[in-house]
Amino acid sequence: MKNEIEEQYKFMNKVNELNTGKELKYSIFTMGCQLNENDSEKICGILEKMGYSKVDDINEADIVCFNTCCVRENAEDKLFGKIGEMKRQKEKKGTIIAIGGCMMQEKHIVEKLHSSYPYVDIIFGTHTLHKLPEDIYKILEERKRIDDVIDIDGEVYEGLPIKRDDIIKASVTIMYGCNNFCSYCIVPYVRGRERSRDYEDILNEVRNLAQNGYKEITLLGQNVNSYDGGENYKFSNLLYDVNKIDGIERIRFVSPHPKDFTEDVIEAIKKCDKVCKIIHLPLQSGSSKVLKSMNRKYTKEQFINLAEKMKESIPEVVFSTDIIVGFPGETEEDFEDTLDVVKKVNFEQVYMFIYSRRVGTPGDKMENQIPEEIKHKRFDRLKTLVESGISKNNQKYIGTIQKVLVEGQSKNNPNMLTGRTDSNKVVIFEGTKDLIHSIIDLKIVSEHMWYLKGKII
Ligand code: SAH
Ligand code: SF4
Ligand code: F3S
Numbered sequence: 185m186k187n188e189i190e191e192q193y194k195f196m197n198k199v200n201e202l203n204t205g206k207e208l209k210y211s212i213f214t215m216g217c218q219l220n221e222n223d224s225e226k227i228c229g230i231l232e233k234m235g236y237s238k239v240d241d242i243n244e245a246d247i248v249c250f251n252t253c254c255v256r257e258n259a260e261d262k263l264f265g266k267i268g269e270m271k272r273q274k275e276k277k278g279t280i281i282a283i284g285g286c287m288m289q290e291k292h293i294v295e296k297l298h299s300s301y302p303y304v305d306i307i308f309g310t311h312t313l314h315k316l317p318e319d320i321y322k323i324l325e326e327r328k329r330i331d332d333v334i335d336i337d338g339e340v341y342e343g344l345p346i347k348r349d350d351i352i353k354a355s356v357t358i359m360y361g362c363n364n365f366c367s368y369c370i371v372p373y374v375r376g377r378e379r380s381r382d383y384e385d386i387l388n389e390v391r392n393l394a395q396n397g398y399k400e401i402t403l404l405g406q407n408v409n410s411y412d413g414g415e416n417y418k419f420s421n422l423l424y425d426v427n428k429i430d431g432i433e434r435i436r437f438v439s440p441h442p443k444d445f446t447e448d449v450i451e452a453i454k455k456c457d458k459v460c461k462i463i464h465l466p467l468q469s470g471s472s473k474v475l476k477s478m479n480r481k482y483t484k485e486q487f488i489n490l491a492e493k494m495k496e497s498i499p500e501v502v503f504s505t506d507i508i509v510g511f512p513g514e515t516e517e518d519f520e521d522t523l524d525v526v527k528k529v530n531f532e533q534v535y536m537f538i539y540s541r542r543v544g545t546p547g548d549k550m551e552n553q554i555p556e557e558i559k560h561k562r563f564d565r566l567k568t569l570v571e572s573g574i575s576k577n578n579q580k581y582i583g584t585i586q587k588v589l590v591e592g593q594s595k596n597n598p599n600m601l602t603g604r605t606d607s608n609k610v611v612i613f614e615g616t617k618d619l620i621h622s623i624i625d626l627k628i629v630s631e632h633m634w635y636l637k638g639k640i641i
Pocket of ligand 2: 362363364365366369370371372406407441
């Protein structure tokens with residue numbers, strides 16, 4: 185694997201030589217989850233190493249890269265729309281178009297690109313991102329369209345360049361792929377089976393980030409608590425070891441699976457002072473019957489018990505979650521079970537999704553699909569409940585002192601600063617720019633649904 189990456193560095197150097205003195209530019213569009221964002225940081229690292237610099241205006245770009253997601257349907261229309269818009273620019277200035285990511289692992293999408301958008305130069309998949317330097321070199325030299333998608337699981341590649349989006353918060357992918365095959369989900373088909381990185385590679389990356397001033401680390405994977413570092417080195421071991429790294433002040437992780445919250449993981453969350461006490465606990469549905477057909481491997485009661493057990497062990501813990509509305513076969517009663525769990529667990533944050541049929545998944549083949557109108561009505565009911573829960577929860581913050589990592593100036597009001605609490609709430613407050621990137625104590629004075637207002641004490 186090392187040789188493979190060394191080989192790719194040779195291509196990066198070759199392209200860099202070809203580009204010398206040309207001041208070439210690139211644009212990138214990232215459409216997916218945090219894993220995709222982390223992949224995009226690697227793509228940016230590769231492109232910059234080859235002599236391209238980043239521009240927001242797509243019209244100025246010599247390479248445009250799309251890093252796609254296919255977890256829900258709406259991303260497809262968006263991608264095809266954007267590629268359609270690029271046709272004129274391609275004809276005018278020969279812009280290289282490269283499309284990668286999860287959607288490229290879907291055959292019907294690649295076929296559609298071939299037939300309707302033949303001017304796309306490079307199609308690469310989730311297992312071939314590391315070969316982008318070679319693909320770009322070949323395009324520059326041979327001007328031939330390249331398909332670089334493989335179906336077999338990729339290896340774990342270390343040592344690619346990376347250009348991070350932030351200078352204070354960083355994501356570190358700890359494992360690739362997913363073995364769970366939840367029946368609604370396309371991810372296992374497009375990301376392959378679970379592969380964990382060596383823990384030493386992960387720890388070195390975090391140490392390096394700490395040395396470069398990073399304070400907050402998010403450990404990433406589709407099922408982080410099934411991380412397997414070998415020799416009985418598990419996710420809990422990783423939490424303890426990252427917790428020991430000087431300079432890192434906050435540790436988050438997404439996504440864990442409720443079925444893998446073993447005692448040792450709960451204990452590690454409790455004992456590691458830097459691990460934020462907001463835990464993502466993806467519910468998906470509150471109905472045991474729907475959970476079974478989703479292949480989630482827990483019941484409504486087990487989920488509630490897990491949340492209660494964690495609260496007993498870690499009194500300050502709060503939860504965020506993901507919920508899908510309108511999975512095939514979901515009855516009014518099933519949906520009410522979901523509402524019931526939302527009321528009981530009192531989530532701090534809820535990411536809500538309307539079920540979207542994905543080609544190739546068992547859910548897509550189920551007969552009892554829910555009509556769009558009912559899905560939307562249920563979604564609105566859930567949203568109303570969630571919003572009332574959030575504003576109630578926000579009340580609890582008023583008058584408290586919170587540690588806030590100051591991220592920068594507020595986008596809506598440059599006179600104000602913005603940051604996040606340990607529990608990931610946005611806090612806006614008045615302060616001087618020298619506070620940016622530090623962790624400070626703020627008194628919360630008011631709540632505004634999606635953010636809190638704070639005051640320096
Ligand atoms: N591995 C993570 C997240 C995967 S995708 C986990 O298991 O939590 C992020 C979220 O998208 C999922 O948690 C789920 O709520 C949602 N999702 C996945 N497939 C979906 C589909 N077909 N329709 C609607 N939402 C979906
Ligand atoms: Fe998809 Fe389930 Fe894997 Fe998450 S755990 S990526 S929802 S199959
Ligand atoms: Fe989307 Fe792929 Fe992430 S399908 S959610 S970008 S793993």
